Amino acid sequence: MSEPHSYIGFEEYSQRIPQSIPAAVQQATSRFVGLRAARVAEMPHWEQLRQLGSDIRLHTIENLDYYLTKLEINVQAAGGIVHWAATAGDARQIVLQIAKEHDVKLAVKSKSMATEEIELNHALEEAGIEALETDLGEYIIQLAGTGPSHIIVPAVHLKKEEIASLFSEKLKIQAPADPAVLARIARETLREKFLNAEMGITGANFLVAETGTLVIVTNEGNGRMCSTMPDLHVAVVGIDKVIPDWETLTVFLKLLARSATGQKISTYTQFITGPRKEEGEFGPKEFHLVLLDNGRSKILQDSVGREIFKCIRCGACANVCPVYKHVGGFAYGWFISGPIGAIFAPQMLGTRVARELPYASTLCGACADVCPVKIPIPKILRHLRKRVAEGDVVSGPAMATSIRATAGLVSLALAWNWIYRTGTRLLPSIMGVFLKDGWIPSAPYPLSRWTSVRPLPRFNAQFRSWWKNKLGKKDTSR
């Protein structure tokens, strides 16, 4: 298991999310949902491709020792140096040691989930090394000192005006609230850093065992900069990222961008096999691959839960999730959010620390429908709920007493017709007190738990009379 982590109180976090988040996150998710759908519609064999993606990932997981051994041999044959990190602490130590040996003062980073997982930036800064995020969104949230609200667009919750004042304050310049100008400022600021950094740190989207190749996908080009400009390239990658060969890679490159951003392919895809071969070609003199276990190998014991490792980190599950859309990335309390985060954190950190996350879902199944590698997320959520209920749990499921009481009342009302009828007659007058333009923007406890995140629509509790009327009309028309 991963190192100790503080309790993830999804329920509590989701009550405290800034007001700007749901609207911004929904804007991002609905755009990606639309773009993805358009790309998928162009692919006649999409469903077969998903099945194949799922089969290959499962095959790789079931033979993970074989492929990792092969990967190690081939990275070494290409002149790269392989390190095995059993824990997050080991991984940090390895990277710090490499940095120390090369007298690194400035490191540039491209977006990497694995380095978030091991909290590398913090460790580097403590060691006196400046570690700079270079993906524009990551750079912005690093300046702001917050976490990501969305996997693909981490700073989507910030308005351009907020980013402009952030740039003005931190970079001591006059920044206008214009996305193009802000991007240019970031380009110029980071360009200098790319040229001066002694170390580039990246993750990887895939590791190809056949040749020991690192595959990195980006749109901005910062991934290319980080792996090309400094003389030293260190990649920190989870052991689950390995795939058998280039032939299987064709499947994942077709699935990834379409599912993530709704592009046919991302702007830049790099295939890196070892360090540079010739002095003048650019690229690092030295290449290190840190393979991170951090509890993954233990999770493999669980034949249901281990399907999490099929994940190719596209974020499509989050974009369709009704829960995620209303709370955004912050509420999940760890670096991977959305439905995939809800099955990742409890397995990695333990169901004690993340026991609320398996319940952060309606089990509607939208995530499983869009997952490019067919991870049965609802099934794993139920499996984890069982573990929470039976296993290493302190208290019961994360449903508050007040909610349970309300749910109990509602089901009672529905069962007893007279309570229902009285209730529906009384409701309009009670509701009238809180009504504003046909919505209820705030309501007393326990309904405040809903209205603190979004307004409640006006109740139209006339179903039975509406149904009776409808039936009556039908009868007369016959």
Place this chain on the structure above:
Amino acid sequence: MTYSVIESIRNSLGRGTGTPLLRRPEIFPARQPESVDVEIDQFLNEVNKLSGVGKHITTQEIAERLKELVCSENIHKATLWDTDLLKQLGIEDLLRETGVELISPNASKQEMELCDLGITECDYLLPETGTIVLRSSNKKPRGVSLLPRIHLAIVIPQQLRADLHQVFAEAKDAHYLVFVTGPSRTADIELTVTLGVHGPKELYVWMLKGSI
């Protein structure tokens, strides 16, 4: 005993050291290409859709097109791959004639950073996505397609491949490959698409007509 990741994986999966590898699933067959003309059209169409500028030109037109590019994009410094086709086309001389200063492709990153234009060829083209595929060597340095604010790739129909399968079959021995599909882009601020955040702001792809 030291902790071994591989050992731990084997324990969890119940696989011994001698357990044979299961057969991996079969992959779909490769795509069948259309005629060269259709493939060229599709390729250039995709480049243009992604805010790149894809053009089909003759070798005779190159001098004029380069002059136009130098003027319209205000180019003072340029760098280019040290490869046969670019030499054959006389790109260096054409640029000098228009008053552009040339920087060696093996120059330092600080020098190359100051270039307005980087010119490359490419190794393979993917028509379905409008992708150009570049290898890397002393004569084909990675910085040329990355550091200058404009990237121009001069390509020929012989570089067209049906799909990823073909490219990978030919290129998996390469120690470095990059797929370039359109100019550098981001939508990280309020989902507004902005070009040229770290890589080139503009991508020109000139497909040469006829025999070279």
